[in-house]
Amino acid sequence: MRASLAAILFCVSAAALAADAGEIKVVQGSAYLERAGERLALKVGMPVREADVVVTGSNGTVGITFADNSLLSIGPNSNFILERYVFNSTTHVGQFDSRLSKGTLAGVSGKIVKQSPEAMRVHTPSAIMGVRGTEFAVQVGDRH
Amino acid sequence: MAALAVGALIALALLTAKPVETFVVLPSADGHIGTVVVQRGDSRQVLNQPYATSRFGEAEVSRLSPVEVDRTYGATLHSLPDRPASFLLYFVTGTDELTDESKPELDKMLAVMRARPLPDVLVIGHTDTMGDEATNDQLSAQRAERVKGFLIGIGIAGERIRTAGRGERELLVPTADEVDEPKNRRVEINVR
Numbered sequence: 323m324r325a326s327l328a329a330i331l332f333c334v335s336a337a338a339l340a341a342d343a344g345e346i347k348v349v350q351g352s353a354y355l356e357r358a359g360e361r362l363a364l365k366v367g368m369p370v371r372e373a374d375v376v377v378t379g380s381n382g383t384v385g386i387t388f389a390d391n392s393l394l395s396i397g398p399n400s401n402f403i404l405e406r407y408v409f410n411s412t413t414h415v416g417q418f419d420s421r422l423s424k425g426t427l428a429g430v431s432g433k434i435v436k437q438s439p440e441a442m443r444v445h446t447p448s449a450i451m452g453v454r455g456t457e458f459a460v461q462v463g464d465r466h
Numbered sequence: 467m468a469a470l471a472v473g474a475l476i477a478l479a480l481l482t483a484k485p486v487e488t489f490v491v492l493p494s495a496d497g498h499i500g501t502v503v504v505q506r507g508d509s510r511q512v513l514n515q516p517y518a519t520s521r522f523g524e525a526e527v528s529r530l531s532p533v534e535v536d537r538t539y540g541a542t543l544h545s546l547p548d549r550p551a552s553f554l555l556y557f558v559t560g561t562d563e564l565t566d567e568s569k570p571e572l573d574k575m576l577a578v579m580r581a582r583p584l585p586d587v588l589v590i591g592h593t594d595t596m597g598d599e600a601t602n603d604q605l606s607a608q609r610a611e612r613v614k615g616f617l618i619g620i621g622i623a624g625e626r627i628r629t630a631g632r633g634e635r636e637l638l639v640p641t642a643d644e645v646d647e648p649k650n651r652r653v654e655i656n657v658r
Contacts, residue, residue, distance in 0.1 A: 345586060348547055386547065391658065395542050397541055398541060412607075412630060451502050452502065454502065455500035457493070457500060458500070458502050459492060459535065459542065463487075
């Protein structure tokens with residue numbers, strides 16, 4: 323009985339942790355987050371979850387710190403999706419897939435990449451970047 | 467004639483316009499150069515030099531100048547969150563009392579927390595190699611929970627603290643299995 327209660331508590335806390343991939347740390351200018359079809363105003367301290375979309379305007383930038391200490395910042399006029407984020411804080415095994423369909427992105431890899439090189443990937447319309455470490459930037463635009 | 471030439475140039479520019487997709491590796495604050503791999507269909511470019519750049523439609527790796535990086539990515543890079551800061555705390559065995567050496571470390575940690583707009587704290591427990599892995603996973607998680615309690619006790623909001631237990635996976639002092647090493651029985655705190 324006691325064991326099953328412990329198991330339930332463990333599951334609850336694991337689910338709560340899994341839900342939050344990261345946290346908004348920087349917001350400047352116009353930017354919002356889309357979650358399940360809803361448009362949410364961005365604030366520092368707000369959790370970021372799988373399938374969240376971040377959209378920035380011409381003066382907007384957003385900085386996110388992830389559970390594994392990866393950092394990302396999304397520049398002006400951008401559209402960013404956190405497609406997949408899995409991180410085990412005990413083993414550091416994880417998978418981090420994001421997509422930049424427009425705009426600029428900068429990043430610093432964290433514990434996921436240290437454990438499994440290239441487990442952090444940034445997808446763009448025509449390419450996939452695997453990160454072995456550490457700092458990088460990506461731009462997606464329409465024209466030269 | 468000149469107008470015609472300009473028109474021709476514009477037409478040429480439109481015809482040759484192609485998607486911009488640029489990937490660049492940046493030196494980190496400590497000068498370390500990382501590596502990224504860019505896969506486009508069957509082609510694979512490895513970027514492992516400072517400012518090495520992969521562009522859509524170019525078979526060769528090129529290199530952006532720091533000035534170009536700043537022009538394109540300056541505002542974006544400027545919005546990267548502060549780097550997570552790491553602190554090590556040791557407790558007097560079996561107590562919630564910090565060792566004398568750890569007290570200044572706690573002060574440094576609190577100063578970093580005050581300097582950040584809305585810090586969150588990750589408490590990571592570690593063990594030495596005495597005992598089996600599963601037991602050490604549990605022990606390290608318990609150690610982290612105890613330190614979370616300690617941090618709440620000194621006034622840090624509990625909802626801003628998370629814990630993790632790494633067991634014996636990340637030894638500070640590398641040892642063989644079944645070695646009693648006090649330096650490995652530690653709690654690391656990441657302020658983010």
